Amino acid sequence: MDLSTLFSLEGKVALITGASKGIGFSIAEIFAAAGAKVVICSRKQGALEEMASKLKTKGYEVTGIACNVGNLEDLPSLVQQTIDKYGQLDILVNNAATSPVFGPVHETSSEAFDxxxxVNLKAPFELSKLCWPHLRKSSNASVINISSIGGISPEHGLGIYSVSKAALISMTKVLAKEWGEAKIRVNVICPGLIETKFSEPLWNNEKIMSMVMKxxxxxxxGSAHEIGAMALFLACPASAYTTGAVFTADGGLTI
Known part of the structure; x- marks a missing residue:
């Protein structure tokens, strides 16, 4: 058996949101190294061009397309530009997320809730629907949602964020069940505490880290590349019989 083909993304096209840094960028780098043509998306074109250039110097095929996924009216253009560039779409990674508040739910405003x-739920929902007609043409279509361990057990101070991530897990299972006949696999990764800019208020807080380490x-x-490696498994033929699954990568926090 040639194990290299099990983990190859040669000839595949991947679209990754929230990919100019952190987990999203690590997923992009690993996918590109596995042979995929990758579209990275975030809000600022300048940041995307900078990160795409870093990957291109390694010989990878990467394109940056700016899009604020929170502006749902911009999503059709993101998908169309991807198709215009590469002619197909095989893998969608819904990674972009926001957490603008930290504190109890009763102090969370309706504006923050919305x-x-x-960003965390409706954008993946709408983007997945837009990608559906293209994914169903793929021989190995995969949607990977990036949730959080907060979606399994609510995190302190991140109540509504945790609610959104729990809903994303549920949506993953719904899509997996409905899209199986179209041979589109849908799975979700729930990272724990990963050293990224997004989670810096947590891992840079001595009191919080003391509680977490216990x-x-x-x-x-954890590192962003450790999430990227799990995403590679879910994107490639090695996981051909895996759908609707919830994977934790949290150092055993949720045991």
């Missing part, structure tokens, strides 16, 4: 739900089986913060 923003969190719009609960971890693996006594360290």
């Amino acid at each position: 923003k969190i739900m719009n 609960k971890l089986a693996i006594k360290r913060v």
